Amino acid sequence: MTSDLDTRGPSNGDRARSRAYLRDFAPAMAAYTVVVVAVGTWGGLGGDSPWRYAWALLPVLPVGLVVRAVARGLRRSDEYARLLQLRALAVSFAAAMLASVALGMLAIAGAPLPAELLPWLVFGAGMLTWIVSAALSGRG
Amino acid sequence: MDNRIRQLRVEHGWTQAALADLLQVSRQTVNALETGRYDPSLPLAFRIARLLQQPIESIFDPGEELDVPAGAPAR
Numbered sequence A: 001m002t003s004d005l006d007t008r009g010p011s012n013g014d015r016a017r018s019r020a021y022l023r024d025f026a027p028a029m030a031a032y033t034v035v036v037v038a039v040g041t042w043g044g045l046g047g048d049s050p051w052r053y054a055w056a057l058l059p060v061l062p063v064g065l066v067v068r069a070v071a072r073g074l075r076r077s078d079e080y081a082r083l084l085q086l087r088a089l090a091v092s093f094a095a096a097m098l099a100s101v102a103l104g105m106l107a108i109a110g111a112p113l114p115a116e117l118l119p120w121l122v123f124g125a126g127m128l129t130w131i132v133s134a135a136l137s138g139r140g
Numbered sequence B: 001m002d003n004r005i006r007q008l009r010v011e012h013g014w015t016q017a018a019l020a021d022l023l024q025v026s027r028q029t030v031n032a033l034e035t036g037r038y039d040p041s042l043p044l045a046f047r048i049a050r051l052l053q054q055p056i057e058s059i060f061d062p063g064e065e066l067d068v069p070a071g072a073p074a075r
Helices: A012-042 A051-057 A060-076 A079-108 A115-137 B005-012 B016-023 B027-034 B042-052
Strands: none
Touching (some): A012 A060, A012 B016, A079 A115, A079 B027, B005 B016, B005 B042, B016 B027, B016 B042
């Protein structure tokens, strides 16, 4: 049995938390995009300047801001939302570890895997499973 | 654990979103509580009871979860 009181729209608190998260997350992602473009344009990662290592590490700074946005979002969320996030993070951690071990062993066995892509495959496995499991557990 | 949160919320004339704001949780959390997908922590259960002006045991029914195993020492 449903009634008008069973509407599924977000609460005022939900909207406020979403806005606050976006205020943290959007500038961090924008900064990441700008830094990655800058590194690609001026970083000279394929060259032989010793500064290329500093350039290569530069995107870590805005990624730190993304991590901060997620952490602040978690602090603002309630106990059930934290439980869902914990489950999603556990699934993505397991996926990243499985991908890491599988790819690492394949590389040792001499499988024709491009070495520069291996960390990104692990990153992709973790990020993709985090997004999917968070979306699946967030329904309702 | 079964509970009467939805029934009591409707009696108060609140939407899930309104109850969520009063409890300072998300609307999704209220839905999970009402459908029995999530059992609240003790502090949240007390907040719910205080807001709905009911004793905790009249809102939440642990059912068989509360059964004491046979042979448990009596106090």
